[in-house]
Amino acid sequence: MTGKEVAILRIGHRPERDQRVTTHVALTGRALGASGMYLAASDKGVVESVDDVADRWGGKFFCEDNVKWRVCIRDWKAAGGKVVHLTMYGINLPDIISEIRPCEKLLVVVGAEKVPGEMYGLADYNVAVTGQPHSEISSLALFLDHLYEGTEFSHPFPDAKIRIVPSKAGKQTEEL
Ligand code: SAM
Numbered sequence: 001m002t003g004k005e006v007a008i009l010r011i012g013h014r015p016e017r018d019q020r021v022t023t024h025v026a027l028t029g030r031a032l033g034a035s036g037m038y039l040a041a042s043d044k045g046v047v048e049s050v051d052d053v054a055d056r057w058g059g060k061f062f063c064e065d066n067v068k069w070r071v072c073i074r075d076w077k078a079a080g081g082k083v084v085h086l087t088m089y090g091i092n093l094p095d096i097i098s099e100i101r102p103c104e105k106l107l108v109v110v111g112a113e114k115v116p117g118e119m120y121g122l123a124d125y126n127v128a129v130t131g132q133p134h135s136e137i138s139s140l141a142l143f144l145d146h147l148y149e150g151t152e153f154s155h156p157f158p159d160a161k162i163r164i165v166p167s168k169a170g171k172q173t174e175e176l
Pocket of ligand 1: 068085086087088089096109110111112113115122127128129130131132133134135137
């Protein structure tokens, strides 16, 4: 869809409390140009919600649960990809994005609660979206916007069943 292959790896998900945030991580990634999300937990509810949106709103976006995160990272690297871990302890986004942008295959890791210390060593890039604590959704959105330099606003979503007709006032949609 974007020329690059960018997938998300969500770790630390707790089904009893993170369903909504994890679903929003996937939807944010999808809207802003990622090709899918690996979920390092079992949660069919998240998978179904994300699949339902992708089916109606078009484009190709996979959502896979029950992923073993270390294996996912190992396989990604073996396939020539780079791993970006979003963490407030990393190098600030504007200072590193030009080094990351040329990579054609990126796995973007976001945590939920405390991320295992091992993750910092496994990542090719530990990237901070400011050095202040906030959220996996906002950090992912800003990372993808910097990565794509605003071009994500015109990414296509083929085979959609519905689309929005942008309007200054009111809500206009079109069934396709
Ligand atoms: N306190 C946890 C820790 O130290 O590992 C992180 C909790 S935070 C709510 C959840 C996730 O949001 C983090 O794992 C990270 O991926 C992302 N995040 C939060 N603030 C961030 C920041 N300033 N820069 C980059 N990512 C951030």
